[in-house]
Amino acid sequence: MNILEVTKLCKQFGGIMALHRVTFQVARGEIFAIIGPNGAGKTTLFNLVSGALPASSGEMRYKTELLNGLLPHQIAARGLVRTFQTVQVFGNMTVLENVMVGRHTKTRYGMLDAALRLPAARAEEKRLRADALARLELVGLAPRANESAAALSFGQQRVLEAARALALDPDLIMLDEPGAGLTRAEVEDLDRLIQRLQKQGITVVLVEHNMELVMGIADRVMVLEYGQKIAEGTPLQVQHNERVIAAYLGADTFPIG
Numbered sequence: 001m002n003i004l005e006v007t008k009l010c011k012q013f014g015g016i017m018a019l020h021r022v023t024f025q026v027a028r029g030e031i032f033a034i035i036g037p038n039g040a041g042k043t044t045l046f047n048l049v050s051g052a053l054p055a056s057s058g059e060m061r062y063k064t065e066l067l068n069g070l071l072p073h074q075i076a077a078r079g080l081v082r083t084f085q086t087v088q089v090f091g092n093m094t095v096l097e098n099v100m101v102g103r104h105t106k107t108r109y110g111m112l113d114a115a116l117r118l119p120a121a122r123a124e125e126k127r128l129r130a131d132a133l134a135r136l137e138l139v140g141l142a143p144r145a146n147e148s149a150a151a152l153s154f155g156q157q158r159v160l161e162a163a164r165a166l167a168l169d170p171d172l173i174m175l176d177e178p179g180a181g182l183t184r185a186e187v188e189d190l191d192r193l194i195q196r197l198q199k200q201g202i203t204v205v206l207v208e209h210n211m212e213l214v215m216g217i218a219d220r221v222m223v224l225e226y227g228q229k230i231a232e233g234t235p236l237q238v239q240h241n242e243r244v245i246a247a248y249l250g251a252d253t254f255p256i257g
Contacts, residue, residue, distance in 0.1 A: 022227070027219075030219040033207075033214045033218035034222050035238075041228075079170050082174035085176050089164075140193070155182040159190070171201075173197065223238060
């Protein structure tokens with residue numbers, strides 16, 4: 001059963017066609033990777049699906065519901081969340097508070113209730129903390145919960161972003177370049193985290209340049225070039241696709257290792 005269906009999706013910026021009639025489906029519970037050279041349209045695709053940009057044409061459906069025209073917070077509330085290429089954590093807040101911020105969109109009480117310290121608001125705050133700590137346990141950052149987010153390494157801040165997205169209880173999480181700038185050890189931790197998410201029933205869609213990570217973890221891979229889909233299949237099928245090889249290197253080998 002598909003959780004995400006994208007049909008003939010196009011995005012045009014002036015005279016530039018950033019995406020042209022891209023069609024794909026993501027099955028519930030799978031790890032689906034999107035790869036391609038720089039400028040292929042990968043992040044543009046994420047921006048369209050997450051509501052950050054409007055599509056020029058085509059359809060996007062999440063759990064059969066049409067996403068076209070929905071705002072980012074409306075899409076996130078439906079269980080489809082994303083992270084970004086650029087790390088966006090609140091350095092003046094603790095690690096735990098960063099995750100709690102992500103969860104506040106699901107609270108029943110407003111700022112006035114919290115300011116007055118009403119019993120219901122205090123109970124809600126306690127639940128928020130417990131839930132945020134559980135997310136940090138999942139990603140391995142619980143021991144750093146009370147530290148400043150600014151004290152985390154770059155790789156740990158990326159993981160913190162994922163924890164904050166998970167606070168929204170998503171069924172599908174889109175990770176935009178989660179391995180960028182990570183050490184080999186941090187990439188291995190990321191690999192294990194993505195596998196844990198899958199085991200919990202969360203569908204993962206990732207854009208990633210680290211081919212070793214992608215080919216080792218993805219169930220299926222889609223390849224974009226100049227805004228068009230040029231291949232889709234298992235990692236092994238994609239590695240041996242002549243058009244994909246040419247798109248990356250113009251040679252007869254695929255960039256792994």
